[in-house]
Amino acid sequence: MPEQVAEMLKKAQRIQSKRKKGSANRNRQRIIIARVHERVVNQRDDFLHKLSRHYVNGYGLIALEKLNITNMVKNHHLAKSIMDASWSKLTQMIEHKAESAGVRVIRVSARNTTQRCSQCGTIVPKSLAVRMHRCSTCGFIADRDYNSMLEILNRALGREPPESTPVEIGPLLMSNHGQARSWKQEVPSSEPVRV
Numbered sequence: 001m002p003e004q005v006a007e008m009l010k011k012a013q014r015i016q017s018k019r020k021k022g023s024a025n026r027n028r029q030r031i032i033i034a035r036v037h038e039r040v041v042n043q044r045d046d047f048l049h050k051l052s053r054h055y056v057n058g059y060g061l062i063a064l065e066k067l068n069i070t071n072m073v074k075n076h077h078l079a080k081s082i083m084d085a086s087w088s089k090l091t092q093m094i095e096h097k098a099e100s101a102g103v104r105v106i107r108v109s110a111r112n113t114t115q116r117c118s119q120c121g122t123i124v125p126k127s128l129a130v131r132m133h134r135c136s137t138c139g140f141i142a143d144r145d146y147n148s149m150l151e152i153l154n155r156a157l158g159r160e161p162p163e164s165t166p167v168e169i170g171p172l173l174m175s176n177h178g179q180a181r182s183w184k185q186e187v188p189s190s191e192p193v194r195v
């Protein structure tokens, strides 16, 4: 979605750059760009509100990766900055809604959540193209995002263990209601982003 948005804006901006400076046509194009921006932001916010509501209503504990603000500021790719801004907004919405709903939100370090085996802690290096996590130490094989989710949830529970009995991580994550949910925002860091 961010790529489509970026394409749309880039096209509008390309048209604008061809228009003569100070001309009525250029000004009209500027207004079109502003409207595209506005529509995109409104649609995105609407979606993020629904999404955050969905999770806050459905789960008693939400584990999130901490945002890497330094990278966000440094980042000059339009598509990626839109993605980062959306992620930031979504997590803010979740925290805001969670607070009034009495849902717990725990932020964990994002470091190595993709590489680390959620079952034994071994670092299993993988590029973004590798979609499966295969741990040769303990034999755990899972979708990379699923492994990351388990790892994020592990960290959240490890820092602040629940008051009650030990938690069964697997079934807890798989269930859809009233339990826990963890999250992984995955963005290519080394690969070029088309804008």
Ligand SMILES: [Zn+2]
Pocket (backbone or CB within 6 Å): 117, 118, 119, 120, 121, 122, 135, 136, 137, 138, 139, 140
């Ligand atoms: Zn392992």
